[in-house]
Amino acid sequence: MATDHSHDHERTDHAHHDHSGPGYMTPQAAVENAPRERLAYVMGNHVGIDETAPDFLAVVDVDPDSDSYCQLVDRVDLPNVGDELHHFGWNACSSSCHIGGLERRYLVVPGNRSSRLHIVDTEDREHPEIAKVIEPEAVHEYDLSAPHTVHCIGGGTVVISMLGDADGDLPGGFLELDDELNVKGRWDPAGEIDFNYDFWYQPRHDAMVSSEWAAPKTYQPGFDIEDVEAGNYGHELQFWSWEDRKVEQTVDLGEEGLIPLEVRFLHTPEHAHGFVDAALSSNIFHFWKRDGEWHTEKVIDFESRELEGWDMPVPALPTDILVSMDDRYLYGGNWLHGELWMYDISDPANPRHADSLSVGGYFGDVQELQGRDIVGGPQMLQLSLDGERLYWTTSLYSTWDDQFFPEEAEKGSVMLKADVDPRRGTMTLDEEFLVDFGDLPDGPARAHEMRWPDGDCTSDVWE
Amino acid sequence: MSTLRLAWRDGRTAAVEDPEGTVLDAAEAAGLALPFGCRTGACGTCTGRVLAGEVSHDRRPRALKRRHLDDGYVLLCIATPDGDCAVEVGAEVKRDLLANPFR
Ligand code: FES
Numbered sequence: 001m002a003t004d005h006s007h008d009h010e011r012t013d014h015a016h017h018d019h020s021g022p023g024y025m026t027p028q029a030a031v032e033n034a035p036r037e038r039l040a041y042v043m044g045n046h047v048g049i050d051e052t053a054p055d056f057l058a059v060v061d062v063d064p065d066s067d068s069y070c071q072l073v074d075r076v077d078l079p080n081v082g083d084e085l086h087h088f089g090w091n092a093c094s095s096s097c098h099i100g101g102l103e104r105r106y107l108v109v110p111g112n113r114s115s116r117l118h119i120v121d122t123e124d125r126e127h128p129e130i131a132k133v134i135e136p137e138a139v140h141e142y143d144l145s146a147p148h149t150v151h152c153i154g155g156g157t158v159v160i161s162m163l164g165d166a167d168g169d170l171p172g173g174f175l176e177l178d179d180e181l182n183v184k185g186r187w188d189p190a191g192e193i194d195f196n197y198d199f200w201y202q203p204r205h206d207a208m209v210s211s212e213w214a215a216p217k218t219y220q221p222g223f224d225i226e227d228v229e230a231g232n233y234g235h236e237l238q239f240w241s242w243e244d245r246k247v248e249q250t251v252d253l254g255e256e257g258l259i260p261l262e263v264r265f266l267h268t269p270e271h272a273h274g275f276v277d278a279a280l281s282s283n284i285f286h287f288w289k290r291d292g293e294w295h296t297e298k299v300i301d302f303e304s305r306e307l308e309g310w311d312m313p314v315p316a317l318p319t320d321i322l323v324s325m326d327d328r329y330l331y332g333g334n335w336l337h338g339e340l341w342m343y344d345i346s347d348p349a350n351p352r353h354a355d356s357l358s359v360g361g362y363f364g365d366v367q368e369l370q371g372r373d374i375v376g377g378p379q380m381l382q383l384s385l386d387g388e389r390l391y392w393t394t395s396l397y398s399t400w401d402d403q404f405f406p407e408e409a410e411k412g413s414v415m416l417k418a419d420v421d422p423r424r425g426t427m428t429l430d431e432e433f434l435v436d437f438g439d440l441p442d443g444p445a446r447a448h449e450m451r452w453p454d455g456d457c458t459s460d461v462w463e
Numbered sequence: 464m465s466t467l468r469l470a471w472r473d474g475r476t477a478a479v480e481d482p483e484g485t486v487l488d489a490a491e492a493a494g495l496a497l498p499f500g501c502r503t504g505a506c507g508t509c510t511g512r513v514l515a516g517e518v519s520h521d522r523r524p525r526a527l528k529r530r531h532l533d534d535g536y537v538l539l540c541i542a543t544p545d546g547d548c549a550v551e552v553g554a555e556v557k558r559d560l561l562a563n564p565f566r
Contacts, residue, residue: 047508048554052496082500082508113500113508136502145501168505168525217525220500221507222561224528312565399507402558409554 022104023094023455027267027462030094031325034385034454038063039125042415043085043448044075044437047113048398049409053442054078055085057109057120057128060415060435060450062391070435074127076120083111083118084398087198087449089150091158091181094460095203102156104455106131106181110147110160112397113220115139117147117160119181125453134183140166142186144173146216149198154463155179159187161196161210168216172196192247195234200263201242203463205272205289208240211260222399228280233259237276237287239294251296256281262320262458266327266348269462273348275299275321275330282316284332286348299351300343302334307362314362319396320380322457324387328422329354333378333392336404338364340378340392340418344425354425357418360394370434374414376405382450383420383457390418390427393437395446412438413447468549469495470514472556486511486518486539486550497539498554504541510557511539516548531560 024030040060046053059074078085091106092099107128109118117134139145139162146163153159156179163172171194174187195212202208212234213219218227227233235257239249253260258280265274272289284300304313316334323330323345330343330351338361343351358365361377368374376394383390395401395413402409415435418427438444451459467482467489482489487509490497500508507526513535524538536559539552 047500048498048557051498051554081496082498084500084508111500113506115501145503145505164505166503168501168503216501217505220505221510221526221557223564224561225564226528307565310566314565399557399561403561403563406558 019097020100021097021102022092023097023460025097027325027327030385030455030460031387036386037384037389037452038066039453040382040391041107041122041128041451041453042393043088043109045085045395045398045446045448046443047082047084048402049445050443052081054081055083055111056445057085057107058447059126059128070433072435072440076128076130078111078118079130079133080114080116082114083116084113085109085448086112086397087149088451089158089459090152090451090455092156093152093455095154095463096152096156099155107451108150108158108160108177108181110150112146112148115145115147122453132181138183139175142175142183143190144175144186146172146220147175148196151199151201151459151461153201154203157184161199163196163213164216168220170194170215188245193238195236197234197260198262200265200274201461202265202269202272203242204269206242207272207289208242209263209265209274209287210238210240211263211276212236213259213261219397220399222403228258233280235260235278237263237296249294251287251294253278253285253296256283256298257285260285264321264323264458266323267325267457267460267462268327271327275323275348277318277321277332279317279319280315282318282334284318284321284330284351286351288348297349299349302337305337305363322381322383324383324422325385325457326387329387329425331381331383331390333381335361335377335379335396337361338377340390340427342420342425342427355427357427357429359416359429366429369414369416369431372414372434372436372438373407373411374416375407375411376401376413380449382452385452385456387422388420390420391450392416393447393450395448398446401446408446410444412436412440412444414438415447415450465544465546467544469552470549471553472551473553482544484543485521486542486544489544497552499540502540504538507538507557507560509539510536510560512536512551512556514549514551517545518542518548518550519545536560
């Protein structure tokens with residue numbers, strides 16, 4: 001399926017302006033040269049709502065000049081039900097931008113519940129098609145399950161973080177796909193880690209960082225506070241040697257770092273700085289390398305809020321973060337509170353609050369748009385490459401949605417947008433923009449991660 | 464000769480005569496859609512509740528806690544009927560397992 005580029009694997013020098021493969025030479029080139037996003041690929045879920053409808057990849061029109069603006073213009077229905085689509089990724093990103101013959105063409109779309117991997121061909125950007133399906137047995141064979149983050153790792157191969165073993169228990173690990181997008185085997189030597197979740201790599205620093213959610217058997221049925229007390233949720237970061245595929249350092253974030261989810265390095269490959277959101281402790285940590293050692297420090301702390309009539313103060317639950325392509329701003333969403341925030345991270349050790357929007361969730365000022373209830377707070381985020389448009393969806397995970405925003409099962413979720421002024425550091429809710437996943441022909445669906453056809457702030461890595 | 468009865472919360476019911484394999488397998492063979500995810504007993508998507516009779520888990524039901532098992536919840540992807548039985552099924556059943564802990 002992928003074109004033969006095995007003869008062409010040699011990387012050229014970075015200073016050399018030889019750009020023959022997918023992506024952009026530098027993050028700055030992505031900011032300056034990327035066309036405006038006109039289509040978004042969005043994960044759509046029927047798990048927990050409809051027992052007979054499969055999950056789907058939605059093609060959403062985000063071009064304001066189009067007649068079908070804010071509508072699903074196509075969808076790729078999966079061949080099975082019950083997958084629970086969550087995160088997904090490209091076969092190639094800017095880390096492969098020196099490799100001729102490779103294209104950013106195939107999306108790897110895993111089912112988090114089923115462990116099934118779908119390969120979607122987006123050669124026709126508006127009408128993608130399933131190219132092949134890797135059945136769960138082929139994944140279980142490597143004693144892995146519950147696929148999460150998909151990253152191209154340069155040169156056409158793909159690595160996927162896996163949250164559990166074949167039984168849905170610990171430990172997790174990493175699965176590698178070859179350049180034909182077939183299962184190649186385990187990427188990591190078994191036994192390096194227990195918990196797993198997200199990962200990001202920075203080849204110039206021989207670094208990878210991975211985070212920790214929980215075993216599939218723990219988080220998939222839903223959130224149980226007893227599991228927190230029993231130590232069934234993660235609170236560590238693992239720093240790997242990218243070359244040796246070994247954990248070199250483990251940092252325990254402690255009580256302030258429960259459930260560290262999304263890890264985001266600054267895009268500039270020279271920098272060894274990044275951020276992670278500790279969702280349950282409602283904190284953001286900065287991590288950085290100095291003198292060969294990784295350090296972490298809590299740099300943002302969101303207070304819990306009392307809700308009248310409730311037993312316990314409600315944590316903010318910042319579930320997703322992202323760094324703008326120019327490394328200037330960190331964005332995130334507090335899902336339970338209903339807050340979207342942006343911090344200036346020009347000095348990554350001292351993030352400065354720039355702006356917030358109060359929307360959805362339990363406390364958001366804006367609870368309805370165009371007559372449509374919003375229900376959940378901001379969850380998965382995606383930013384335009386030029387940093388001027390921030391989009392988000394409102395569903396977290398079917399069983400967690402059912403606990404915290406049960407109405408989402410009846411109403412489905414929405415995709416919303418804010419216009420960003422990066423010079424001023426402000427965000428404005430775009431009240432004209434609303435993609436309603438509650439109003440689909442076969443009933444309401446939940447919307448999750450989003451990607452642009454030509455790369456984005458949460459998938460592109462530079463070598 | 465045994466009968467597996469299925470009951471949904473919206474009032475729908477169905478019966479499968481001489482079910483083979485797990486409750487999920489038997490329902491699928493009879494053309495009845497039940498929710499599922501992992502099919503290995505880890506995710507809880509297929510959670511049902513025994514209303515009458517007995518079912519036994521073929522392997523450890525990892526997605527259920529002791530208190531859920533004591534309350535009669537079962538994982539239909541790994542549970543086989545022991546003779547006549549009736550099971551409550553559908554996506555709503557698993558919503559009973561865990562409530563909002565802050566409320
Ligand atoms: S389908 Fe996952 S526990 Fe039965």
